[in-house]
Amino acid sequence: MIKVDSMGDVCPVPIVKTKNAIREMDGAGELEIFVDNETSVQNLTKMARQKGYGVDSSKLGAARYRVHMTLTEDQVADMKTAPAAEEVCDVTRKTGGTVVAISAGTMGSGSEELGKILMKSFLFALSQQEELPEYILCYNGGAYLTCEGSDSLEDLKNMEAAGVKIITCGTCADFYKIKDRVQVGTIGNMYEIVEKMMQASDVIRP
Structure with a gap:
């Protein structure tokens, strides 16, 4: 299981660290991400659910939270092949209002x-x-x-x-x-x- 220490980080750093950790995975696997605020827990959970990952979280103590994600081999492969520009949207693609x-x-x-x-x-x-x-x-x-x-x-x-x-x-x-x-x-x-x-x-x- 890969452990990601994002204590003291504010968004979007926990999300970026998590995506980088997924890209380093070899096949299906699990991650534990440690953060110090509920907002980061919510952000990570939202990202995981959007991508179809298994996800749960728990409070370990004062200002210490654990987010656990489970990914299939295909989900890891999808993250590995996703363009790096996904982290900051393509500036040439103005699709919004x-x-x-x-x-x-x-x-x-x-x-x-x-x-x-x-x-x-x-x-x-x-x-x-x-x-x-x-x-x-x-x-x-x-x-x-x-x-x-x-x-x-x-x-x-x-x-x-x-x-x-x-x-x-x-x-x-x-x-x-x-x-x-x-x-x-x-x-x-x-x-x-x-x-x-x-x-x-x-x-x-x-």
């Missing part, structure tokens, strides 16, 4: 009070467009916009109901200790955020 990437709770520089007003106005105006973005990605200070108490929560919920996919960075939510306050969309990881931005036809950063 418009992505709005929000890294702060304010818009522009200068007055913070004005910046908050502008961001609220931006998201309201965005929600009124005939053509909505495919994704809204919220990271760093932008993660607060999807939380309980956000002035823009109603506009974001309306856009989600209209089909917009909203992703809040899990590492950011953990850092700011707001994961349990997120009220709209899903908790994602940096691998997903990069993937959506790389595949987007346009990326808007208010």
